Amino acid sequence: MRPSALVAPDLTIHAFAQAIIRLRVPVLIACLIVSVAMAAGVSRVDFSSDYRVFFDANNPQLASYDALQNAYQKDESVLLVIAPKSGSVFTPSVLSAVRSLTEAAWQLPFATRVSSLTNFQHSEAREDDIAVDSLVPKRATITDDVLETARRVGLSEPLLVDRLVARDGKAAGIYVALTLPGENSDEVTQAIRKTRALVLKIEAEYPDLRIAVTGSAALNNAFSEAAQTDQRTLFPVVYGIVLLMVLVIFPSIGAVIGMIAVVGLSTACAIGIAGWFGVLLNPISAAAPLIITTVATADTVHILTSMNARLRQGGSKFEALNYALEINFIPIALTSLTTIVGFLSLNASDAPPFHDLGNISALGVLLAWIFSITLLPTLLVILPTGRSKFLDRFSFVQTGISDLVIARPLAVLIVTGIIAGSLIAWIPRIELNDQFVKYFSSDLQFRADTDFTAKRLTGIYQLDFSVDAGAPGAIAEPAYLARVEQFANWLRTQPEVVHVNALPDVIKRLNKNMHGDDPAHHRLPSTRELAAQYLLLFEMSLPLGQDLQNQINVDRSATRLTATLRNVSTRQTQELKARAEAWQQNTYPKAKIAEATGPAVMFSTIYERNIRSMLIGTAIALLLISLCLIAMMRDVRLGLLSLIPNILPVLMAFGVWGLLVGRVGLAAAVIAAVTLGIVVDNTVHFLSKFQWARRTREVPVDVAVRSAFVIVGPAIISTTAILICGFLVLSTSSFQANADLGLLAALTIFFALLTDILALPALLMMRKD
Known part of the structure; x- marks a missing residue:
């Protein structure tokens, strides 16, 4: 041998x-x-607070999402969800809290844009012009008329319903865009820490409110929180088990x-x-x-x-x-x-x-x-x-x-x-499927807040499409706008979709405003010149931080369409992505297909x-x-x-x-x-x-x-x-x-x-x- x-x-x-x-x-x-x-x-040693670490630099889905963010606005987001413990958000107290939180959110680290029900840029006809102002003006007394206008617009405006206002009127959202310098790994943590401190302050002033913090920045921070939580809790337990077993054996x-x-x-x-x-x-x-x-x-x-x-x-x-x-x-x-x-x-x-x-x-x-x-x-x-005889007991x-x-x-x-x-x-029964928000234990604040958001206001998964118009300035073409509108309407019929944010909704509202708010003119303009003129007029009326750069690229050759999804699994996300791209191919075979991108796709x-x-x-x-x-x-x-x-x-x-x-x-x-x-x-x-x-x-x-x-x-x-x-x-x-x-x-x-x-x-x- x-x-x-x-x-x-x-x-x-x-x-x-x-x-x-x-x-x-x-x-x-x-x-x-x-x-x-x-x-x-x-x-x-430090902890990463960026979900992008899960993707290799050569990952095609990451490259696609980076390209979209570079074309529009490269930012992370915080979504604050406000819900009264009972009743509607359309009360003086709740709207006052939403307005206060909206104004305070501008002071958060790296905040470059804040959107909410109260500062929504509502346009309406005034003689031969368009008047654009916040739905609930700053420092204005919240009268019954203001409440009624806020309720009417908030529950009917496509850009608000299921995005910044719950369909049942019992929750409202504040969207905060953050532009991070990328100079250190603590930027997201710093922003979320300040956000939560602000939330605690507002909740103390309005004890009947529940405010949740979610969004992509909160998701990033959750990765760091999960890692640090495991370090604090699990490692000592394992060490204790090892020590106990050694002492016994x-x-x-x-x-x-x-x-x-x-x-x-x-x-x-x-x-x-x-x-x-x-x-x-x-x-x-x-x-x-x-x-x-x-x-x-x-x-x-x-x-x-x-x-x-x-x-x-x-x-x-x-x-x-x-x-x-x-x-x-x-x-x-x-x-x-x-x-x-x-x-x-x-x-x-x-x-x-x-x-x-x-x-x-x-x-x-x-x-x-x-x-x-x-x-x-x-x-x-x-x-x-x-000499130990412990193991002899099991001989x-x-x-x-x-x-x-x-x-x-x-x-x-x-x-x-x-x-x-x-x-x-039993192996064939296994299904490769998941929900990436459910990566996190329900004990983590991010998971609890995100579940609350999905239940009370809107979804937290998004598909982004950059719809190409074919040439600089061509986004005002009626045929292009009709194509985007048709695609948005198709997405709205899909069972996974909660909300669709698309440029044609803005232009249709402007067309109605320019015709004396006649509902019959809530449609796309008939010419490129009119659409371009309405857009220019509207953009000139917007305050700082409320422009359309997050929807329109620099040379105005493409627009961003965003579909917000329910709590869907990864398989459902892939299926919707495939259906959306197939619909484009079948409906507009000569147009460039807008591929779905975003963290949900990644x-x-x-x-x-x-x-x-x-x-x-x-x-x-x-x-x-x-x-x-x-x-x-x-x-x-x-x-x-x-x-x-x-x-x-x-x-x-x-x-x-x-x-x-x-x-x-x-x-x-x-x-x-x-x-x-x-x-x-x-x-x-x-x-x-x-x-x-x-x-x-x-x-x-x-x-x-x-x-x-x-x-x-x-x-x-x-x-x-x-x-x-x-x-x-x-x-x-x-x-x-x-x-x-x-x-x-x-x-x-x-x-x-x-x-x-x-x-x-x-x-x-x-x-x-």
Whole structure:
């Protein structure tokens, strides 16, 4: 039998273990100095508050949206929604609050435009001219006449209804456009902080009002808030779980401090290095510390378990530690390598936040391996360690399982196969669908305010179309305006659409005004000259910050049409986009198609793009991990055989998800890559102990299987418990993608434990050699 690299004797490893033990003080000092230098970068870490981080610079949907914003106004928005606890907004008190908040909103950081019911530029005929003024003039007493006019216009004007006034009159909105300089990452946070402070002030003055804060700027800020919330709440919980489990399993000062040091420094140094390189954390990459903490614990558990076993056999501390390092050095190195490969494969993702998550986590795993074979041994030698009998309480479990597998390997394989097959059969039920606002937990203020907005006023998803007129100044052409109007009317008939904002609505109102407010003339002008004249007259009457630059491009060759949608899923968004573009192609085949764009479109396509890119990344990771296993085992058949209990768990986890949930989002694409390298760990440790027994003791397969259960079984069970607990904590994340990732990973790791202690030994028993 050829010796496997996993168990082949290596004087270099023995010499390394001896050197670490002998030079423990210098090694400890060196580890601490290097750690302090790397961890110092933590102070430079900041959080991103821009949803654009989810899109690569080459993303076509992002490029389309940037082009639209550059053509009109490049801004972010805050939408303030005011609703009285009872009654209508058309009362002196509520309209006064809307007017006060509208005027105060101009003082918010970076505010360049404020639109609301009260400052809506209402036009009406006055003799042979058009009079344009705010619907509720500044400082004017809100009389019954003002209230009646506000009610009449507010509930009939297409530009207001379902946008800035609820159809039932029980809520009103204030739209604030922000033009951000882009000089630092704190601009959005600063604007939202000031906005919320203003809201609190107005709510104190008008206690019968509820004011919600939403919009694209609030969405951006929510990404930062979600990341920081997870950092504050989840990380301490995971640390507490790890500490508790170590105290229970290895109740000694050396073990506890050693594990805390390895886990804490691995995490701090990985984040610190990210800080030195200027990486901004986002909700996805903010999960890296939790993942590093969970995964790093596994390395230390294997060393502590092996050391404890030798101590209980009567060996000295030095002998036990030396044995633990020698027997685990190669397996831990290999498992760290496979885990790193899995995380690095996230760089194939189409969403950059997963690049950061993969790179930071991979760096943390590398540091955990280094600290496990350097820092941990020095602390175990210096500090008191004891013998633990805790894991002996569960020896009957591993004994019973090993007896079953050895006695009936074929039956175990058949039952495992039936269970796996029955679960995998549910995978086709999974639907790739999501609502990107529901990325956020309902505990976050943004989610609560956005749900309130959708329920009381308007939708929060938008599709933007830049409708080309064909030439500079051509937006006044009657044929063009008729085309835009027809398209807007078609959109209004779609079940997903709440409101459509289009230029023809403004021009029709102006045409009516110029004909003495005769309702019969609420239609488009008959000539280009009239339309252009009306627009010019109207724009000259508008106050600063109320122009039409957000609807008309600079050379007046295109206009912006915006459809506001209900709470739709990503699939519904894609379907509406396809229908809108098909309608244009069929109705006006010679006109340039206005493609839908905006954050809703961008997020609706990220899943498919991410899955396509991650299929390649996961395949590469699987190939590299397979080659690592084959090379280290020096056995092609055994290396390939070991992949079976590592691929099945991912498929089984998706099967359970299809059965119980049925819908997945961002996490679906990366779960295989994240867990593949992790679940290989138990397989490697089991096979290493199996081959160690076969080589050193030259025992039959059944004896080697039983030996592997005895040696590594406790460590496999305890590390799996820690990994599952860690990812279950992640499943409580305030960011849905992380929550899905945590729950899917926990399911995968659980099934990996079952396949490693059932299917893997059964497969080994079925081998002919």
